[in-house]
Amino acid sequence: MTTLSHSLPAAHDSAPVELLRRRLPWGLLALLAVAFGLVPWLGNDYWLNAILIPFLVLSLAGLGLNLLTGYTGQTSVGAAGFMAVGAFATYGLLLRVPGLPLPLALVGGGLIAAGVGFLFGIPSNRIKGFYLMVTTLAAQFFLEWVFTKFPWFYNYASSGTISAPRLELLGHDLHSPLGRYLLVLGSVVLLTWVAVNLVRSQIGRNWMAIRDMDTAAAVIGIPVDRYKRLAFAVSSFYLGVAGALWAFAYLGTASAGSFDINRSFQILFIIIIGGMGSIAGNFVGAAFISLLPLLLNQAGQWLLGGNVDAGQLQNLQKIIFGVLIIWFLVKEPEGLIRLLSNLRERLAIWPLRF
Amino acid sequence: MTFFLETLLGGLLAGTMYSLVAIGFVLIYKASGVFNFAQGAMLLFAALTFVSLQEQGLPFALALLLTVVVMAIGAIVIERTVLRPLVNRSQITLFMATLGLSFVIEGLAQGLMGAQVRALDLGIDDVPVFLGEVMVSQFDLVAAATAALLVAVLALLFNSTRIGVSLRAVADDTRAALSIGINLNRIWQIVWAVAGIVGLVAGLLWGARQGVQFSLSLVVLKALPVLIIGGFTSIGGAIVGGLIVGAAENLAEVYIGAHIGGGITPWFAYVLALVFLYIRPAGLFGERAIERV
Amino acid sequence: MSIAENILEVRDISLSFKGVKAIDALSFAVRRGEICALIGPNGAGKSSLLNILNGVYRPDAGEVVFEAEHFQRIQPLEAARRGIGRTFQNNALFKKMSVIDNLLTGLSRHAQSGFLAQSLGLPGARREARQFREQAEGILEFLELQPWRDVAVGSLAYGLQKRVELGRALIAGPRLLLLDEPMAGMNAAEKQEMSRFIADVNRDLGTTVVLIEHDIQVVMGLSGHVVVLDYGRKVGDGTPAEVQANPEVIAAYLGTVH
Numbered sequence: 001m002t003t004l005s006h007s008l009p010a011a012h013d014s015a016p017v018e019l020l021r022r023r024l025p026w027g028l029l030a031l032l033a034v035a036f037g038l039v040p041w042l043g044n045d046y047w048l049n050a051i052l053i054p055f056l057v058l059s060l061a062g063l064g065l066n067l068l069t070g071y072t073g074q075t076s077v078g079a080a081g082f083m084a085v086g087a088f089a090t091y092g093l094l095l096r097v098p099g100l101p102l103p104l105a106l107v108g109g110g111l112i113a114a115g116v117g118f119l120f121g122i123p124s125n126r127i128k129g130f131y132l133m134v135t136t137l138a139a140q141f142f143l144e145w146v147f148t149k150f151p152w153f154y155n156y157a158s159s160g161t162i163s164a165p166r167l168e169l170l171g172h173d174l175h176s177p178l179g180r181y182l183l184v185l186g187s188v189v190l191l192t193w194v195a196v197n198l199v200r201s202q203i204g205r206n207w208m209a210i211r212d213m214d215t216a217a218a219v220i221g222i223p224v225d226r227y228k229r230l231a232f233a234v235s236s237f238y239l240g241v242a243g244a245l246w247a248f249a250y251l252g253t254a255s256a257g258s259f260d261i262n263r264s265f266q267i268l269f270i271i272i273i274g275g276m277g278s279i280a281g282n283f284v285g286a287a288f289i290s291l292l293p294l295l296l297n298q299a300g301q302w303l304l305g306g307n308v309d310a311g312q313l314q315n316l317q318k319i320i321f322g323v324l325i326i327w328f329l330v331k332e333p334e335g336l337i338r339l340l341s342n343l344r345e346r347l348a349i350w351p352l353r354f
Numbered sequence: 355m356t357f358f359l360e361t362l363l364g365g366l367l368a369g370t371m372y373s374l375v376a377i378g379f380v381l382i383y384k385a386s387g388v389f390n391f392a393q394g395a396m397l398l399f400a401a402l403t404f405v406s407l408q409e410q411g412l413p414f415a416l417a418l419l420l421t422v423v424v425m426a427i428g429a430i431v432i433e434r435t436v437l438r439p440l441v442n443r444s445q446i447t448l449f450m451a452t453l454g455l456s457f458v459i460e461g462l463a464q465g466l467m468g469a470q471v472r473a474l475d476l477g478i479d480d481v482p483v484f485l486g487e488v489m490v491s492q493f494d495l496v497a498a499a500t501a502a503l504l505v506a507v508l509a510l511l512f513n514s515t516r517i518g519v520s521l522r523a524v525a526d527d528t529r530a531a532l533s534i535g536i537n538l539n540r541i542w543q544i545v546w547a548v549a550g551i552v553g554l555v556a557g558l559l560w561g562a563r564q565g566v567q568f569s570l571s572l573v574v575l576k577a578l579p580v581l582i583i584g585g586f587t588s589i590g591g592a593i594v595g596g597l598i599v600g601a602a603e604n605l606a607e608v609y610i611g612a613h614i615g616g617g618i619t620p621w622f623a624y625v626l627a628l629v630f631l632y633i634r635p636a637g638l639f640g641e642r643a644i645e646r647v
Numbered sequence: 648m649s650i651a652e653n654i655l656e657v658r659d660i661s662l663s664f665k666g667v668k669a670i671d672a673l674s675f676a677v678r679r680g681e682i683c684a685l686i687g688p689n690g691a692g693k694s695s696l697l698n699i700l701n702g703v704y705r706p707d708a709g710e711v712v713f714e715a716e717h718f719q720r721i722q723p724l725e726a727a728r729r730g731i732g733r734t735f736q737n738n739a740l741f742k743k744m745s746v747i748d749n750l751l752t753g754l755s756r757h758a759q760s761g762f763l764a765q766s767l768g769l770p771g772a773r774r775e776a777r778q779f780r781e782q783a784e785g786i787l788e789f790l791e792l793q794p795w796r797d798v799a800v801g802s803l804a805y806g807l808q809k810r811v812e813l814g815r816a817l818i819a820g821p822r823l824l825l826l827d828e829p830m831a832g833m834n835a836a837e838k839q840e841m842s843r844f845i846a847d848v849n850r851d852l853g854t855t856v857v858l859i860e861h862d863i864q865v866v867m868g869l870s871g872h873v874v875v876l877d878y879g880r881k882v883g884d885g886t887p888a889e890v891q892a893n894p895e896v897i898a899a900y901l902g903t904v905h
Binding site: 123127311324329333 | 389429432435436439440443445446448449453454455457459460461462464465469521529575578579582614617618620621624626627628631632
C-alpha cells in the first residue's frame with residue numbers, strides 16, 4: 001500500500017518548526033531555580049508547611065483530575081477517593097514491606113490507585129457524561145467506607161488514622177518542613193514533566209479527540225474504550241501519589257475523612273478555576289484556591305480588627321468560591337490560565353499602542 | 355417474615371422522601387436540561403427560612419407563604435444570573451455551575467440564619483402504628499401521604515393549566531416551543547420556583563425528622579441514584595426510583611451490611627444505580643436518545 | 648474476479664429507525680479504484696448507508712463485503728483498522744484541537760510506541776512523533792492548509808473544516824474513502840478545488856472513493872459510477888450517462904429542482 005509521504009510532496013519546513021518548539025523555556029527554568037534554590041534558603045517553616053506544600057500537592061491532584069476531565073472529557077467527582085487509595089496503599093507498603101524505599105512506596109501506592117481507577121473506569125464504555133459521573137461518586141463513597149470499615153488498612157489503630165512509618169530518602173530524614181517540601185517538589189516536577197510528555201504525545205491527542213467527539217474518534221481508529229480506561233488509570237496514579245503526599249508530607253496523620261467528597265469538589269474547582277485541559281492551569285488554580293482563604297482571613301482581621309467569626313468567614317469563603325465557579329463557567333470556561341495569557345498578550349502589544 | 359415486611363415497608367416509606375427530593379430534580383431537568391446539584395442547598399435554604407420565620411413568631415401559614423415568596427424570588431435571581439448566561443452550554447458545564455450555586459446558597463443560608471441545629475415541630479408524632487402485625491412509623495405514613503398529595507397537585511398543575519401545558523411543550527421540544535412564542539425564561543423561573551417549593555416540603559419533612567441543619571443539603575447525594583434508576587425525565591420514575599432505593603437500602607443494610615461491617619447505606623444506592631445503568635442506560639422510564647452523526 | 652475487482656459490495660442491506668424504513672434491501676458494488684457517487688433526495692438513506700459501511704449503525708438485515716470479507720456488522724474501530732476512512736456531513740472534527748493535531752489523530756491506528764516510551768519521551772517515541780509530524784506536514788501542503796496549521800479547528804470556516812476532515816481521513820492511508828457531502832455549503836470555486844483534491848487522491852494513491860453529493864454537475868464531472876437512492880431503495884446504478892437516461896431516476900431525483 002502506498003503511503004502518502006511517498007507520493008505527496010514531503011514537508012521541507014518541518015525542521016525549523018521542531019527547532020522553534022524546542023527553544024528553552026527561560027521562564028520555567030527561572031521558576032525551577034527559585035523553587036529548588038531560593039525557596040529552601042528563604043522560606044520559613046510557616047510558608048513551607050502551610051502554603052507551599054499544600055499548594056504543590058493540590059496542584060498535583062488537579063493535574064491528575066485534569067488528565068481525566070480536562071483532557072479526556074470524563075467528569076469525575078471522586079478524585080479524593082483515589083487520593084485515599086494512594087495514601088492507604090503507600091502506608092501499607094511502607095508498613096508491610098520492610099526496607100522499601102520511599103519513592104518506590106509512592107510509585108507503588110500510585111500504581112495501586114491506578115488499578116482501582118481502572119476498575120472504576122470500566123463502565124465508561126457504556127455510560128457517558130453525566131451518568132458516568134455517578135460512577136465516580138459511587139467510587140468516592142465506596143472507597144471512603146472501605147478505609148473506615150476495614151481496620152487492616154490502618155493497621156488496627158484505634159483512632160482509624162495513618163501516619164508515615166518512615167519518611168526518608170537515601171538515609172536523609174525528610175521529616176523537617178524543608179525535607180517534606182523538597183520531597184513534594186521533586187515528585188511534582190517529575191510527574192508534571194511526564195504529564196507534559198503525555199499530553200503532547202499520540203496518547204494525549206487520542207484523549208483530546210475522545211473529549212471533543214468520541215464517535216468520530218472511534219471512526220478514525222482510536223480505541224475509545226481502551227483510552228478512556230487508560231485515562232482513568234493514569235489520572236488515578238497521579239491522584240494516588242498526591243493523596244500519599246497529602247497524608248504524609250502535609251497532614252502528617254490522615255484518615256478516610258481527610259479524603260471526603262469536599263476534597264473531591266476542591267480538586268474539581270482547582271481545574272475549573274485554573275483551566276481545563278491545561279497543565280499550568282492546575283498550578284494557577286491550586287495557588288488560587290490555597291491562597292484565597294488566607295487572603296480572606298487577613299482581610300477579615302484587617303477590616304474587623306481581630307473580631308472575625310471563623311464560621312462566618314467560612315460561609316463568606318463558600319459564597320465567594322461559588323460565585324467564582326459560576327463566573328468562570330460563564331465568562332472564561334478556559335479558566336485563569338486563559339485570563340493570564342490574554343493579559344500577557346495585551347501587555348506585549350501595550351507599548352505599541354502609543 | 356414480619357421483620358422482613360417491616361424492613362421493606364420502612365424502606366419504602368423512607369423512599370417516598372427520596373422520591374420527593376428527586377421530583378424537584380426531574381422538574382428542573384425536564385424544563386431546562388440542568389441537573390441541579392443545588393437542589394439540596396435549596397432544600398436547606400427553604401427549611402432554614404421557614405424555621406427562622408417561625409422563630410420570629412410568625413404563624414405556620416404565614417411563614418409558609420413568605421418562604422414560598424422567598425423561593426420564587428430566588429428562582430428568578432438564579433434564572434437571570436446562572437441559567438440565562440449559560441444557555442446552550444454543555445450539561446456538564448451547567449452541572450458544575452449548579453455545584454457553584456450550591457456553595458453560594460449554603461453559604462448564604464448559614465451566614466444569614468446560622469449553622470446550629472434547629473428543631474422543627476410539625477405536630478406529627480413519630481409513634482409506631484400497627485398495620486396488622488407490621489409496625490410502621492406514623493410520621494413516615496404522614497410524610498408519604500404528603501408526598502402523594504404533592505404529586506397529585508403537580509399532576510393537576512401540569513395537565514390542566516396554561517403554564518403546565520407550556521412547560522410540557524418546552525420539555526418535549528424546546529425549539530418548537532420557542533417558535534410558538536413560549537417565553538422560555540419565564541418557564542424556567544416558574545419551574546425553579548416550583549422546584550424550590552417541592553424542596554421546601556421535602557425540607558420540612560426531613561427537617562422535622564432530624565432537625566433543620568446543614569446535613570439536609572446532603573440529600574442531594576441520595577437523590578442521584580434515585581434519578582439514575584428512575585430516569586431524569588419522569589416524575590413516575592422518580593417515585594418508583596425512590597421507593598426502590600429506599601427499600602433496597604433498608605434490606606441491604608439489614609441482610610448484607612450485617613455481614614460486611616455495616617454502614618453500607620452511603621454507597622449501596624450508588625452500586626444499585628450502577629447496576630441499573632449498565633442494564634438500562636437511560637433509567638427505567640427515561641427515553642433513550644438515538645445518537646445521530 | 649469479482650473479489651479482486653470489487654473492493655466493496657453491499658448485499659440486501661436494510662435499516663429502519665423506530666419502524667420507519669431508511670434503507671430497504673439495497674445492493675450494489677463498488678469497483679476498486681473508482682469514484683462512486685451516491686445521489687438521491689434528502690432522507691433517501693445515503694448517510695445512513697455510509698454509517699453502516701463504517702460501523703456506526705448496525706443494519707437490520709443483509710451484509711457488507713469489504714475486501715472479500717463478509718460482515719453482518721462491522722465495528723467503527725474495526726472499519727478504520729481495515730482501511731475505511733470517513734468524513735461526516737456536519738463535520739466531526741475535534742474542535743478544540745489545532746489543525747495539525749486533528750490530522751495527527753488520524754495516524755492513531757499506525758502508532759507503535761507504547762505508554763512508557765511516550766510518557767518518558769524515549770527516542771523511539773520521539774522518532775515516531777517526528778515521522779508523524781512530517782506526514783501531517785505533507786497533508787497540510789497537499790490540501791493547502793499550512794496557513795492554519797496551529798489554529799483551533801472550531802474557529803475555521805466551514806469549507807476549511809471540510810478540508811481538514813478530508814485530510815484527517817487521508818493521512819491514515821485508507822483504501823476506501825467515504826465522503827459525506829464533502830462540498831456542502833461551498834461556493835463554486837471551493838467546490839472545484841475540493842473536486843480537484845478528491846480526483847488527485849483517487850488518481851495518485853488509487854484510493855477508492857464513495858461520496859454523497861447533491862450537485863449533479865460535480866457528480867457527473869467527478870465520478871465514473873453513480874448509484875441513485877430514493878426512499879431507501881436503489882432506483883439507478885451505472886455510469887453518469889446511463890443514470891441520466893434512466894426514466895425512474897429522472898422521476899425520483901433529477902426531475903425535481905435543486
